[in-house]
Amino acid sequence: MESAMDFMGGFLLLAGASFLLFGGLGLLRMPDLYNRIQAGTKTTTLGTILVLAGAAFLHPEWGLKLLLIGLFLLFTNPLSSQVLARAAHRGGIEKTPETMVDKLAEDFPESIAKSTTSISSSSNKIGDKS
Amino acid sequence: MYDYDTTNKQASGEWLLDSNLHAEKKLKHSMRDRVVLFATLLLFWLMLNGTLALDSLIIGALVSFSITLLFCSGLSFFTEFRATPQAFAAGIFYYIYFFKELIKSNFKLAAIVLNPSLPIKPGIVKVRTKLKSKMGRLMLANSITLTPGTLTMEIDGEWIYVHCVTVESTDIDEATAKIVAGFESYLEVMYG
Amino acid sequence: MVYVAMVTGFILILMGLYGALTNSNILRMIVAFSVANTGVNIVLVAVGYIDGRTAPILDAAVPVAEAAVRIIDPVPQALVLTAIVIGLGVTTLMLAYAYKLYEIKGTLDIAQFSELKW
Amino acid sequence: MIKRFIVLLFLLGLGLVFAGLLSGYSADNELNLTGRYYAEHTAQDIGAANIVTAIIVTYRGLDTLGEVTVLFLTATIVAVLLGRGVAQKGKSLQRDLPKSGELLTTGSFLLVPLILLLGAYVFINGHLTPGGGFQGGAIVASAILLMLLTDPLRHFSHRLISIIESISGLFFLGIGVLGIFLAGGFLDNRIFPIGEFGSLFSAGAIPVIYSLIGLKVGAEFSSMLVNFSETEGS
Amino acid sequence: MIDLMLLVTIFFAIAMIGAALVAIRVKQISIAMLAAGLVSLLASVMFLFFAAPDVAMTEAAIGSGLTTFLFFFVLGRVRGDQRD
Amino acid sequence: MAETFITFATILSGIAFLLALGRFLKGPSTVDRVIAFDVLTVISITFIVLSALIEERGIYLDVALVYALLSFLGVIAIARYLEGRF
Known part of the structure; x- marks a missing residue:
């Protein structure tokens, strides 16, 4: 009985960690920002929830607190992704050329034009400043 | 409206x-x-x-x-919850469906990421929702964000703008049936 | 483990000081200062750590009788806790002064402030 | 260029000092005298499970009083620096800002009570679990920050914030003075009975003092944030 | 088990030095601020590895929200003629 | 047995952390770094839970609670900066 719980918990821990790994890989491989947000938010949410479930199997007395952490995570993580995606779209981050259709830009052209932020700069060198 | x-x-x-x-x-x-x-x-x-x-x-x-x-204007998870037996049953089924979709979405994403050719076809589509209550709309948006290849970007009135990794159709009704309908049927019973 | 943290903390202090001394933009100086601040905190926490012991909170895992041989030194932790909170106050004050300077002078470049130069 | 050279020379010297410190340092294997005293006597004398809390609130209570005073001074200076002046006080803020979306609005209305509750949990349970007044105060201020981020034009009552701050500060001092008369000295926690070790009502006055510190620190940080947010853009 | 903690600590130390390097040397100031936030985040987890949950909680509560907001608020206000 | 699982889970999460850190260092734009920052925060929660399992102290979970509820504030502040709303 004890070892069955241990095995289940360990398996859930490993599954969660591998989902996190897929998330990191997706973050690195996806071509543009919106797809990266998608890869980041889904896999980390499920991965962390699985790790929490695994910890709950290993230590059942921590269950309530782990449940609370999972619940908070389930509401805060998508929220920040949505707000960030909206801000990026308003800031005029360009999409990958494979993008088929953009209904949001068609319906609200003025919100993008109004933004004065120039965040799409592509300087990625950690160089000396002039 | x-x-x-x-x-x-x-x-x-x-x-x-x-x-x-x-x-x-x-x-x-x-x-x-x-x-x-x-x-x-x-x-x-x-x-x-x-x-x-x-x-x-x-x-x-x-x-x-x-x-x-x-902070009297705060909301809680049950603010607009209809306290009927059907609503509680719908809540339980909603969470089962939600976790099923979450796991499915992760496997789908993992398949895309591990595929060397990266088969994506991204785009932003527009779908319609019938929900009126604030909590229901928030939960719908969060559910859409966490399910296969979709990310809510903006809610405006009855329209939701969704970014998809692989666009299947740009028609509003068809996209609504594919993306929203599954969750909406439960959330409509729960929150209205 | 202790040495790793100490080396990291010292390197962070040196890097933060370098950034604060060589940049001419006030905001960048404040950023570098906060990095150095973090480095100091890491060094202080590492000083109190003893290998193989646990946090100074007594509960079911650490009974009162065994406390003296199971916990690490609590004094540096209390110090660092104070330091972090005061650090936020100092950062806020620096940012408020930087903002006020920008409103008056219209620039954040420290080379432009020449009133007190000799 | 010459300036950069001098800076590098200075940092090299400092690095040598650090290297000397590191090579001479040997990690302890057991607690030093102070730490041993705290570890052995906290449970009987103070009754707090969290020894860091015991040090901050009781053994080094005066330092904490000084720290809270420093924070109060910082908040006051920020208010004086960024204040909007007397003439404009009645006017509401007029800024042209894009609306925050419906999702953020609903989400923040959902999350703000929970963040406040977590802050209260952290500072009330300061003697049992990690955390305490300073952490709880920062969390309460974070709830205010979330409201400000959702609606930048939201008006917060400066008066309420300063009233909460002064009242909690006064009660903090009052409990400290009470310690002189009823117990061993200033800020002694044994003015209330030390209850059963590990329960919520234990450790004498520590939960009360830490709650007051939490409210005070939260009010001070909130006043800094509100003052920053209410400055008019140039 | 001890070895595992040592490994994770070394790993975090390297990540912190990398983030600090970004904070000091990168050209755009907004990225420098973000990197400073990352240093604070990593430091918070490292405090926990060194058995200091109180300090870790303080750093998490202060470093994640409040400091980032203050930095970006001032940057947003002075953005008009700030080009580096 | 549980220790072996925890070790492997820590190593896997470490690799994920490394990949997200790579995206943070690489850029190219500010928003990419912000999303990497978000992912790093969530992976940190995993590290906190794993360290609580290794040390067998349940009280470490309070820190994870603070992380789960407050870490998105930084991202929202940056999003507001990007929208030009200060």
Whole structure:
């Protein structure tokens, strides 16, 4: 009985960690920002929830607190992704050329034009400043 | 039509000054909201402490009451929840469906990421929702974000703008049936 | 483990000081200062750590009788806790002054402030 | 260029000092005298499970009083620096800002009570679990920050914030003075009975003092944030 | 088990030095601020590895929200003629 | 047995952390770094839970609670900066 719980918990821990790994890989491989947000938010949410479930199997007395952490995570993580995606779209981050259709830009052209932020700069060198 | 502007009015507290006919109804409704908020906060307090001892119960009631008093326009998970047996059943089925979709979405994403050719076809499509209550709409948006290849970007009235990793159709009704309908059928029973 | 943290903390202090001394933009100086601040905190926490012991909070896992041989030194932790909170106050004050300077002078470049130069 | 050279030379010297410190340092294997005293006597004398809390609130209570005073001074200076002046006080803020979306509005109305509850949990349970007044105060201020981020034009009552701050500060001092008369000295926690070790009502006055510190620190940080947010853009 | 903690600590130390390097040397100031936030985040987890949950909680509560907001608020206000 | 699982889970999460850190260092734009920052925060929660399992102290979970509820504030502040709303 004890070892069955241990095995289940360990398996859930490993599954969660591998989902996190897929998330990191997706973050690195996806071509543009919106797809990266998608890869980041889904896999980390499920991965962390699985790790929490695994910890709950290993230590059942921590269950309530782990449940609370999972619940908070389930509401805060998508929220920040949505707000960030909206801000990026308003800031005029360009999409990958494979993008088929953009209904949001068609319906609200003025919100993008109004933004004065120039965040799409592509300087990625950690160089000396002039 | 859903009045989009009410949220922002309420956020700045202006609606307290409105002296229209709805004021009484709003106040009555808000009394129920406050009780629900108080109960939810007390539940969370007990979960945080992990004990049912009398002293923590008293302190928790005190803290929850003062938060309810200070921040009376707060929402809770059950604010607009219809307390009927069907709603509770729908809630349970909703969570089962939600976790199924979450796991499915992760496997789908992992397949895309591990595929060397990266088969994506991204785009932003527009779908329609019937939900009116705030909590229902928030939960719908969060569910869409966490399910296969979709990310909510903006809600405006009855329209939701969704970014998809692989666009299957750009037609509004077809996309609605594919993306929204599964969750909406449960959330409509729960929140309306 | 202790040495790793100490080396990291010292390197962070040096890097933060370098950034604060060589940049001419006030905001960048404040950023570098906060990095150095973090480095100091890491060194202080590492001083109190003892290998193989646990946090100074007594509960079911650490009974009162065994406390003296199971916990690490609590004094540096209390110090660092104070330091972090005061650090936020100092950062806020620096940012408020930087903002006020920008409103008056229209620039954040420290080379432009020449009133007190000799 | 010459300036950069001097800076590098200075940092090299400092690095040598650090290297000397590191090579001479040997990690302890057991607690030093102070730490041993705290570890052995806290449970009987103070009754707090969290020894860091015991040090901050009781053994080094005066330092904490000084720290809270420093924070109060910082908040005051920020208010004086960024204040909007007397003439404009009645006017509401007029800024042209894009609306925050419905999702953020609903989400923040859902999350703000929970963050406040977590802050209260952290500072009331300061003697049992990690955390305490300073952490709880920062969490309460974070709830205010979330409201400000959702609706930048939201008006917060400066008066309420300063009233909460002064009242909690006064009660903090009052409990400290009470310690002189009823117990061993200033800020002694044994003015209330030390209850059963590990329960919520234990450790004498520590939960009360830490709650007051939490409210005070939260009010001070909130006043800094509100003052920053209410400055008019140039 | 001890070895595992040592490994994770070394790993975090390297990540912190990398983030600090970004904070000091990168051209855009907004990225420097973000990197400073990352240093604070990593430091918070490292405090927990060194058995200091109180300090870790303080750093998490202060470093994640409040400091980032203050930095970006001032940057947003002075953005008009700030080009580096 | 549980220790072996925890070790492997820590190593896997470490690799994920490394990949997200790579995206943070690489860029190219500010928003990419912000999303990497968000992912790093969530992976940190995993590290906190794993360290609580290794040390067998349940009280470490309080820190994870603070992380789960407050870490998105930084991202929202940056999003507001990007929208030009200060």
